Amino acid sequence: MYEHSYPAKRFGITLEFLKKHIQTSESILDLGVENPFSEIMKTNGYSVQNTIGEDLDENQHTLKNSEAPVVTAFEIFEHLLNPYTILKEIKADKILISVPLRLWFSSAYKSKTDPWDRHYHEFEDWQLDWLLEKTGWKIIDRKKWTHPVKKIGIRPLLRYFTPRYYMVYAEKVR
Secondary structure (H helix, E strand, O other): OOOOOOOHHHHHHHHHHHHHHOOOOOOEEEOOOOOHHHHHHHHOOOOEEEOOOOOOOOOOHHHHHOOOOEEEEEOOHHHOOOHHHHHHHOOOOEEEEEEEEOEOOEOOOEOOOOOOOEOOOOEOHHHHHHHHHHOOEEEEEEEEEEOOOOOOOHHHHHHHHOEEEEEEEEEEOO
16 A cells, blocks of 8 residues: 555555544644645645744744644654653644654664754653653554665664554543
């Protein structure tokens, strides 16, 4: 069903999960600047507003003022120093989050050229679950999947079997 390349596999799985839980009539605040996946959401009939590149650790103005009933955070929480604050500030009733999972055989990602492109967190599934629970969210559905790697070696072989991504759909506890 999905191409076995990155990001086609990730985008296909994410779109399928989004369609399972969110109606196109529900507007979405997508954390992070406009990106290829926010364009895919729009192409599939979703009304999407992105944040504008502000440092969400320091500035939650958009979160506090958004009236969107859904927030998506696809591969952004690992770049934040304090995801707890962000999750507490979200006013929406529904959230979809995907994060890279921590892999015991590979260190956290850190770009050699872009000082902003690094992972402060690579979660284990229970850590994201606990963070959501602690900030007032109830997890309704979860999904994990592997990352395709077309290389030879021990790590690529381990990546073939070890889930790399974790996605959660949760609703605000009222």
